Amino acid sequence: MLVTRKFSNILTPRTINSSVRSFQVCVMGGASEIGQAVSLMLRTEPAVSRLVIHDTWETAPGVVIELSHIPANSTLKGYVGEATMKRALDGSDLVLLVGGPLKTPGVSDKACLDANTEFVKTVSAEIGRLPKMPFVGVVAEPINSLVPMAAELMRNVGTFDGRKLFGVTTIDWIRAQTLFGTHHGMPPEDCFVPVICGHSDKTTVPLVSQARPGTNMTDTEIQKFVSQVRRYDEIVTLAKHGRSPSVSVAHGVHVFARAALAALGGRDAHVHAYIENNDLGTSYFSGLVQIDSNGVKEMTRYTDDISEYECQILEEALAQLRKDVAMGKKILEVD
Incomplete structure (x- = not known):
């Protein structure tokens, strides 16, 4: 939908x-x-x-x-x-x-x-x-x-x-938002870039075509942007001499927690999360999720005007995501 x-x-x-x-x-x-x-x-x-x-x-x-x-x-x-x-x-x-x-x-x-x-x-x-x-x-x-x-x-x-x-x-969205704002010389909080599919360097899919405000980035710039979003864990870890990102991740968790508490308090809210969802042939999927006091209401879908490049990387990401989901369930079968 x-x-x-x-x-x-x-x-x-x-x-x-x-x-x-x-x-x-x-x-x-x-x-x-x-x-x-x-x-x-x-x-x-x-x-x-x-x-x-x-x-x-x-x-x-x-x-x-x-x-x-x-x-x-x-x-x-x-x-x-x-x-x-x-x-x-x-x-x-x-x-x-x-x-x-x-x-x-x-x-x-x-x-x-x-x-x-x-x-x-x-x-x-x-x-x-x-x-x-x-x-x-x-x-x-x-x-x-x-x-x-x-x-x-x-x-x-x-x-x-x-x-x-x-x-x-949430960290995926925050990174995409910040990089997008920096590229365009705009305050990041005034920008929004949907990030969908999964949560790893092979399954994170930023949708520049759906960014707000709109952009005139070239194909080369878009591919570089996607690579940066996907590689940020590596970039930060190298800069921290082997220590993983923690402060920005913790901030993302805080943003998630605040939205969850707002929903529990009776307000409709949104979180960026990975949830049960089989709309695209996987049992789990990540994206912008509307929530209320009962939990998930619906996930935003972006099906119009997605670029050919985004369709390609989404297809590749979905193939990997199915393997990741299966790997998690397989552990229980072995046990």
């Missing part, structure tokens, strides 16, 4: 207002590099009345102590170890899975999947046992495979609502 939206209607950090209601947010993997940054941003988020930090790392109590030094109207609670996972999740409205090793250039998606599988499996099983499923945002990589795996686990355990499970892909 084709849904046409103006980019000015999208919730951004500038346009999202705090919800009147307050919510409990649980950061699973809160002692990780990204987890600490996300927790810092959420510590003073007005819509968060209770922030819960969970990790299996022994440094987790220190992270909670540090966060407690920041003046905030929300309560703060920390848990350590798998045995405390259920207590950490109980009562949560939004759960963010940010733990596990970060994806770095030179490390295959399969190796990253193997490293993060146990973390996502354990948390997903506990979420599935909750009496009511919260909104769940998966940040751990590779999202293309881990989100389908999490969904199957929750279905098998008990409680599952596909409208409430999201792979957080």
